[in-house]
Amino acid sequence: MIPAFFRNLFRDLLRQPLRTFLTLSGVTWGTFAVILLLAFGTGIGKQQMKQFRGLGQGIILVFPGQTTMTYNGLPKGRRIQVTPDELDRVRKRVPGVQALSPEFISSRNIRHGREQLLNTVRGVDVPFERIRNTIPAQGRFINETDVRQHRRNCFLGATIAKSLFKGIEPVGQRVMIEGVPFTVVGVMIEKTQNSNYNGMRDTHCAFIPWTTYMTLYGEKYVQNFIVQPSDPALSKQTIAALRNFFGGRLGFNPLDKDALFVWDFSDFERQFNLFFTAFNIFLGVIGSFTLLVGGVGVASIMLVVVEERIREIGIKLAVGAKRRAIMWQFFAEANCIILIGGAIGFLLAALLLTLLPAEQLEEYIGIPRLNPLVGIVTVLILLAIGTLSGLTPARRAAATDPIVALRK
Amino acid sequence: MIEFRNISKVYKMGEVEFVALQGVFITVRKGEFLSIMGPSGSGKSTLMNIIGCLDTPTAGFYYLEGENVAGLTFDQLSTIRNRKVGFVFQNFNLLPYATAYENIELPMLFNGKKGGERRQRVNELLEMVGLSPWARHRPTEMSGGQQQRVAIARALAMDPPIILADEPTGNLDSKSGHEIMEIFSQLWKGGRTILMVTHDPAIAAFSQRTIRLLDGAVQQDGAAT
Numbered sequence: 001m002i003p004a005f006f007r008n009l010f011r012d013l014l015r016q017p018l019r020t021f022l023t024l025s026g027v028t029w030g031t032f033a034v035i036l037l038l039a040f041g042t043g044i045g046k047q048q049m050k051q052f053r054g055l056g057q058g059i060i061l062v063f064p065g066q067t068t069m070t071y072n073g074l075p076k077g078r079r080i081q082v083t084p085d086e087l088d089r090v091r092k093r094v095p096g097v098q099a100l101s102p103e104f105i106s107s108r109n110i111r112h113g114r115e116q117l118l119n120t121v122r123g124v125d126v127p128f129e130r131i132r133n134t135i136p137a138q139g140r141f142i143n144e145t146d147v148r149q150h151r152r153n154c155f156l157g158a159t160i161a162k163s164l165f166k167g168i169e170p171v172g173q174r175v176m177i178e179g180v181p182f183t184v185v186g187v188m189i190e191k192t193q194n195s196n197y198n199g200m201r202d203t204h205c206a207f208i209p210w211t212t213y214m215t216l217y218g219e220k221y222v223q224n225f226i227v228q229p230s231d232p233a234l235s236k237q238t239i240a241a242l243r244n245f246f247g248g249r250l251g252f253n254p255l256d257k258d259a260l261f262v263w264d265f266s267d268f269e270r271q272f273n274l275f276f277t278a279f280n281i282f283l284g285v286i287g288s289f290t291l292l293v294g295g296v297g298v299a300s301i302m303l304v305v306v307e308e309r310i311r312e313i314g315i316k317l318a319v320g321a322k323r324r325a326i327m328w329q330f331f332a333e334a335n336c337i338i339l340i341g342g343a344i345g346f347l348l349a350a351l352l353l354t355l356l357p358a359e360q361l362e363e364y365i366g367i368p369r370l371n372p373l374v375g376i377v378t379v380l381i382l383l384a385i386g387t388l389s390g391l392t393p394a395r396r397a398a399a400t401d402p403i404v405a406l407r408k
Numbered sequence: 409m410i411e412f413r414n415i416s417k418v419y420k421m422g423e424v425e426f427v428a429l430q431g432v433f434i435t436v437r438k439g440e441f442l443s444i445m446g447p448s449g450s451g452k453s454t455l456m457n458i459i460g461c462l463d464t465p466t467a468g469f470y471y472l473e474g475e476n477v478a479g480l481t482f483d484q485l486s487t488i489r490n491r492k493v494g495f496v497f498q499n500f501n502l503l504p505y506a507t508a509y510e511n512i513e514l515p516m517l518f519n520g521k522k523g524g525e526r527r528q529r530v531n532e533l534l535e536m537v538g539l540s541p542w543a544r545h546r547p548t549e550m551s552g553g554q555q556q557r558v559a560i561a562r563a564l565a566m567d568p569p570i571i572l573a574d575e576p577t578g579n580l581d582s583k584s585g586h587e588i589m590e591i592f593s594q595l596w597k598g599g600r601t602i603l604m605v606t607h608d609p610a611i612a613a614f615s616q617r618t619i620r621l622l623d624g625a626v627q628q629d630g631a632a633t
Contacts (some may be wrong), residue, residue: 004517015505315501318462319515319562320490322483402462406501 009332023301024341027382030291031345033260034378035370037283039353043368045276049269058232059131060239061263063199063224069256071247080250080259084210090227094245096238097228101125102222104213110206111176112164119160120200121177131228134202139171139186141271146185146209153212154182157203161187177206180216197263235266288381295338295385302334302393314405315398327398334390342382346375409601410436410459410570415468417454417624428454429465429624436603438569441596443612444605446621452605453574455621459603460493460572461485462482469508473569490519494563500555500574502547508534508558509543515565533561560591571595573604577611589614 013020064080087102104123111118128134129141137158146153154175161170162183170184188202213219229238239262240254247254306313313326353370417429429451436442444452457463458470464485470477470531472492489495502511507603510587512533516526534540537557547555556576563571573592577585593614596602606612 003523004513011505311501312503315503316514316518317486318460318489318495318501319518319599320486320566321518322486324483325518406462406497 005332007281009329009336012333013336019301020337020370023298023337024344026294026297027291027338027341028294028345028348030287030294031342031378031382032349033290034284034287034381035346035349035374036352036368037287038280038377039349039368039370041276041280041283042371042374045273045279046367046369048241048276049272058229058234058235058269060227060229060242060265061224062227062242063261063263064221065258065261067256068140071251071253071256074251078252080246080252081307082225082246082250084214086246086249086397087222087225088251090242090245091242094238094241096229096231096241097227099127099131099228100225101128101131102130102210102225104210104217104219104223106217108178108206110160110164112173114165116164117160118161118204121213122205122207123208124207127228128207128226129256131226133191135189135191136186137189138169139184141186141235142207142209147211150211150215151209152182153185155186155188155207155211156184157188157201157205159192159203160206175206177208178216182206182208194408232266235264239264266358284377284381291381291385294341294387296317298334298337299389299392302330302390303396306393306397310400310405311408313400314402314408317400317402318406323398326400327394329394330397331394333391334393335386337380338386338389342378346378367402409435409438409440409473410603411469411471413469413471415458415465415470417451417458417463427624429458432468432624432626433621434626434629436599436601439596439599440617441592442616443606443615443618444603444621445607445609445612445618446627450621451624452621456572456574456603456605459570460495461488487520490515492568492570494566494568494571495575496556496563496571496576498578500547500552500559500579502555502562504547507544507546508539508550511547511558512561512565513632514562519566521561522556529565533564536564537561545617547567549583550583552580553587556580556584556588557591560588564595570601570603573602575605575607577608585611
């Protein structure tokens, strides 16, 4: 019974090999598209995440703010002000802090010869280079000596360096920042950056030692500081430790979120992941529509097949086939086309992904991946489309009137 | 065995009604060989279709082995067609892409008979109709007489008590026709009830009783004489 069923099924499929092949190829193409879209979507997501982390994986930005809770008899609405000395203590006493840099930011007039720009100047410490990946293309970043001796040295972003120097080698040249001469010690690499805070992107900035910044512009308190936790997964604990430390030192409730405004990038990563999941669902839906078109092809061909084999159906009904048996025959045939077509599409996509020169593409779109989830989703879509496209022709076949069918 | 009480069949084609059978009473006892004659359009085929449970009457009662068939569902009628009735058609109605063997096996695929049982029965039937060497051939490779013998073997697959033949020799030359009629005679002598539609008096002569239909009514019943 069962072997005979499948023997007949395959014979029916092979009776019109060209047509079966063409119908099959619609499904193959659809499956191929779904898998490639999902695989590329996953690859792009992973690559974006990498670029995102390249700016500093799981870094924590802290902005001193104002209290909104009373604390030990102190009123709310007090400004929290952090001196560079406090940051020294953080380095020594707060667990989980691997590196730290204060940051001062303002818009300043920068001039070289006749070129004059209003750009962002950042006063930072040495670890800033490692935390924010401000890697020099030429020269070097701000160093310990610069900081200790309040030197008037600056490190330029690639874009600002190009605008000021127009092709002249900038390292060793002099620029005027608010009329004060600075020596250029290095220029940053070009880098892609997909997020920013306070001022311009790094490529438009001039970086100077924070000590120099404080003396020249008369600052007493840091505007914000960046912390790199030893383990980004433990960023929540590190933040809590920072709040406790400053709460004790400066007198505010560690639960007062506004006293220290914290921007946790690992939180950002979660949102980023969410976005790419949505993106992948979107790609999957687009791919499914391609597959749906293939399924519609199968359904319409099966309707033609039912019409062609109406006499066969009549004969089977006459010798005692139940309607259910006829329905199963055509339902199985439609599903067989879909599953075989899907399997071929799956294999082709897997083959292409293996043969793809992934290293060359990685920088732009990442490495496309065929993960188990992509496979499961595709199989589910195929099953749904097989059911949809098999049902109508199968029901049409089962509703045949044997007398009419035999007369044809 | 077969009892028609006041059977009518009316086809509706839009506004027009076509009366195929009106008030037919027929009784067929077990083991009879009955031929049904009449001009085209006299209702012969409709009568055969109703007897074979391919069609249902518009009015009247039809008892098959004592069971009222009129109220049964399509699938229940399928079971009756499978077990109690074997069809033989004028144009054979074999599956063209299937071998003689597979055509004969077909009715057995619809009631879950085991593989070994099916093989034994098909080989038995092939031998009976003298086509054992043709088991792996398709209908297109066979003569009309051979095709009709395959069709008879298929009709016998489930060992039904009744054989219905609609112009079984209509598409055959007279020699093949006589061979087919010899097989029907053998089956009748073996105890089966046979109902056959034919135009040809020479073919009808093989039967024991003849019913003549005209305009959907029994004009003459040979049993009476």
